[in-house]
Amino acid sequence: MTYGVLIVGWIVYLGLHSVLASATVKEISARWLGSYHRFYRLGYSIFSTVGLVALLVVNGSIAAPYYFEPMGIPRFISLVLTTVGVIVMQLAFRNYRLKAFLGFEEEESRLRTGGVLSRVRHPIYSGLILVTVGFFVFIPNLPTLITCASILLYLPIGIYLEEKKLIREFGDAYLKYRKEVPALIPRRNRLAA
Numbered sequence: 001m002t003y004g005v006l007i008v009g010w011i012v013y014l015g016l017h018s019v020l021a022s023a024t025v026k027e028i029s030a031r032w033l034g035s036y037h038r039f040y041r042l043g044y045s046i047f048s049t050v051g052l053v054a055l056l057v058v059n060g061s062i063a064a065p066y067y068f069e070p071m072g073i074p075r076f077i078s079l080v081l082t083t084v085g086v087i088v089m090q091l092a093f094r095n096y097r098l099k100a101f102l103g104f105e106e107e108e109s110r111l112r113t114g115g116v117l118s119r120v121r122h123p124i125y126s127g128l129i130l131v132t133v134g135f136f137v138f139i140p141n142l143p144t145l146i147t148c149a150s151i152l153l154y155l156p157i158g159i160y161l162e163e164k165k166l167i168r169e170f171g172d173a174y175l176k177y178r179k180e181v182p183a184l185i186p187r188r189n190r191l192a193a
Helices: 003-021 023-061 073-093 098-102 123-138 142-170 172-180 188-192
Strands: none
Touching (some): 003 023, 023 098, 123 142, 142 172
16 A cells, blocks of 8 residues: 555545535435435434444555554653543534434434534544544554645635534524633533532
């Protein structure tokens, strides 16, 4: 496997991820699929999972030397970052019903601002950043750097597109929420609240 395959794979995956999550594509799928539109979300979730696993397999299949030895303190740091990231994402998913998230039932359209969403607007991305950095510290080589850089460089684009969609859906309520709650890193005074 070459680095080019990994880079192109991430570009295609992240591009398709954004296109398939867009309101326009969802509206088109609703017209085409009719009452089966609710399964679009399931297909999207399957695509996201299979694509991610495939790219991680490609990442792992490229032999490359480590930038530093990932034992001792680096290993501890990687495990702490990954664990905290997974906990943050798990807290974020408490705001959603799994069946609705996967597309087995209709998701109610309401602005969620409770729980961890009262501290940051994009806790799944916050957790993903921690997991991504932890992944690089765990396997500090060029393929993992490419993977992590691809994810981290995409996040501002993903946040922009998601917020555009949320403003369209919730209008002033979301703009007010966006003004009050930071995107990724909680404010110190909000941690104590």
